[in-house]
Amino acid sequence: QVQLVESGGGLVQAGGSLRLSCAFSGGTFSSYHMGWFRQAPGKEREFVARISWTGRATYYQDSVKGRFTISRDNARNTAYLQMNSLKPEDTAIYYCAADVRAVAVTAYGIDYWGKGTLVTVSS
Numbered sequence: 001q002v003q004l005v006e007s008g009g010g011l012v013q014a015g016g017s018l019r020l021s022c023a024f025s026g027g028t029f030s031s032y033h034m035g036w037f038r039q040a041p042g043k044e045r046e047f048v049a050r051i052s053w054t055g056r057a058t059y060y061q062d063s064v065k066g067r068f069t070i071s072r073d074n075a076r077n078t079a080y081l082q083m084n085s086l087k088p089e090d091t092a093i094y095y096c097a098a099d100v101r102a103v104a105v106t107a108y109g110i111d112y113w114g115k116g117t118l119v120t121v122s123s
Contacts (some may be wrong), residue, residue: 006022
């Protein structure tokens with residue numbers, strides 16, 4: 001059974017940076033497309049970024065383009081989300097997702113989810 005464990009969340013001031021990690025186990029990591037979603041208090045879960053199983057294709061939500069970078073290390077079975085120039089509106093629980101198909105931006109039908117890591121950006 002595939003398991004995803006996020007880490008790296010925390011409290012940071014606006015303008016700061018954090019790097020989230022998603023450790024994958026229980027399957028063949030290189031066979032899965034990976035993605036990050038987030039859910040702010042009182043809001044629905046929203047797509048942040050996704051990366052193909054090869055790492056060659058990435059896609060971002062418009063509000064994070066140029067600030068966030070998704071990457072993966074297939075040798076370490078880990079996906080990352082580097083977040084720079086953080087804003088208070090980036091405050092949310094960030095979830096890692098894995099899918100054998102491309103990660104749907106709607107979050108529909110995602111194969112596996114992590115439990116999330118909290119990111120809080122203070123103004």
